Amino acid sequence: MSKQHPICIIPARAGSKGLKNKNMLFLAGKPLILHTIDAAIESGVFRTEDIYVSTDSIEYKEVIEELRSIKVLLRKEELASDTATTFEVLEDFLKEFPDETEFMLCQPTSPLRSHETIKDAYHIFNERKCDHLVSFSESDKSLRLFSTIDENGCAKDVVGIDKGYRRQKQEKHYYPNGALYITTKKKYLEDKSFFTENTFAYVMSKQESVDVDDKYDFINVIGTKYFNYQTREQSNKAFYTGKYKDFSKQVLSKKLILGDSRMEQIQIDGFSNISVGGITLHTVCENIDEILKKGVYEAFIALGVNDLITGYGIESTKQKFEELVDKLLLKEIKVSISTIIYSVFRYEVQNEDIVILNNFIRELAERKGVKLIDPIKIVCRGKQLEFKYTFDGLHMNEKGNELLSEFYSENLGV
Structure with a gap:
């Protein structure tokens, strides 16, 4: 029996509170979401017909379908609310697919993630035989520097941190950056999570790991695109x-x-x-x-x-x-x-x-x-x-x- 083709799911809800319409804001001549769509296409991992955008916006659907020949599916109303979880959205989306289907979730808010990274991560997922693969970034701050602030405005958890502290000597820590998740329908529905003891951490570069949540993140991404001189030369x-x-x-x-x-x-x-x-x-x-x-x-x-x-x-x-x-x-x-x-x-x-x-x-x-x-x-x-x-x-x-x-x-x- 031939292997089921992998699919790519790109969620694009319209109701962003941090930055209005962030998934569709123009970045380097095209809507932000198209950077993720194009990276998925150019990776060669997916057939074009196996790339899906899941959205609650008819406007988003019309624009994306006009620009790219991929499938844009409208969510059920109950899955478009602030309270709807990623698991609920994916559980509903995956209903029509066989259990062995491999899928990659690519957030559109990671527009600097390259097609090479998508291809490499998918290759490693299959090579490692892990249950799940999630992209991570290295933190540029030590956990020792994080603190809560009490009712008097004082940071209590870092008392004396400056005594003998050397950044170069600190243990490295990593966090999931939201750029990509890879698994199978069967394992995801069993675990109800991408994060288990058999989740492989795929470490991405700092440049590709930018996650657009607010206008300051977006400005950072604009700057990164603007100062990419090789891209500017070609364009x-x-x-x-x-x-x-x-x-x-x-x-x-x-x-x-x-x-x-x-x-x-x-x-x-x-x-x-x-x-x-x-x-x-x-x-x-x-x-x-x-x-x-x-x-x-x-x-x-x-x-x-x-x-x-x-x-x-x-x-x-x-x-x-x-x-x-x-x-x-x-x-x-x-x-x-x-x-x-x-x-x-x-x-x-x-x-x-x-x-x-x-x-x-x-x-x-x-x-x-x-x-x-x-x-x-x-x-x-x-x-x-x-x-x-x-x-x-x-x-x-x-x-x-x-x-x-x-x-x-x-x-x-x-």
């Missing part, structure tokens, strides 16, 4: 291509500045500045044929920091520098290339990596016979951007931009 590909097509339609100088957001405010007489915020060297290479359509005879390259921020890596970025220079030289375009200006107090990029790339850029310029422009001596001290020339540790302030515009103009022979 902005069409925007960058469109931007360069617009540039190619304009009447431009035959001398171009190919830069990123650090170069957008730079003015160099005789040059058309087609710098684009967020652009990487990798994306410029993908669009270089479009960029050169109007016939260019000189190009100034000031790129590279976003490639490091996005996570392309040093070796891949070196290859793209060489590729871009070679393409320009092949078309007999005069090339100048800038070293990458360092940052200060920024977590996304390490100046040590910029040092490695800058050494390569200097070697590349000499080997290819192109002009090297080195602004580091103007706005940096040692291997760090001078604080007085930046407003955010990465981009120049007005004073920094004035210095660079003057420096570039002088060194490009304008």
Whole structure:
């Protein structure tokens, strides 16, 4: 007899008190619940027809069914109340399924849980032969630090905790993060719980474990999505291509500045500045044929920091520098290339990596016979951007931009 296909259940009640309509709030261009639906689909664990949303909202049902080809089932009225338990909802939902059915409960309030995590957790569940699997997160606080507060407002349970306390020496503790639960219908209905002595704790990363309960959790998730530079790079590909097509339609100088957001405010007489915020060297290479359509005879390259921020890596970025220079030289375009200006107090990029790339850029310029422009001596001290020339540790302030515009103009022979 063939094995029963596993099913995925995504509960989405509309009556959230902590954050209204939290399951449907837009996050990175789509309702929050779709991040869980898409992760389930992309995991490959479930057939699309085996992914179910259980909701009490006709509006939710209509929106989800319009966006994705999955089954959205309306709960009975008595199972949509604040007092209805998870067990009661699942017991009713599972009635029509065979006892051996494996199911995964995925809460939509864990939108950062990846499809890789779903796939890995399901694999471990089957490999371990456990009764249940539940996702856990490591607590960043020791249990010794938790306390009740008495009627006088005093914390009694932590008296003397600071005497010899060392966080690094504390035993690790874990808590269920609500992201996923895996079991079979038979075992769940027998135990009436996911938590037994044979429940395997699947430990998830801190990043994926965020549980959206209130607006502060939601803001945290928005920030995590916003600062996922790899995702932003991929989602902005069409925007960058469109931007360069617009540039190619304009009447431009035959001398171009190919830069990123650090170069957008730079003015160099005789040059058309087609710098684009967020652009990487990798994306410029993908669009270089479009960029050169109007016939260019000189190009100034000031790129590279976003490639490091996005996570392309040093070796891949070196290859793209060489590729871009070679393409320009092949078309007999005069090339100048800038070293990458360092940052200060920024977590996304390490100046040590910029040092490695800058050494390569200097070697590349000499080997290819192109002009090297080195602004580091103007706005940096040692291997760090001078604080007085930046407003955010990465981009120049007005004073920094004035210095660079003057420096570039002088060194490009304008």
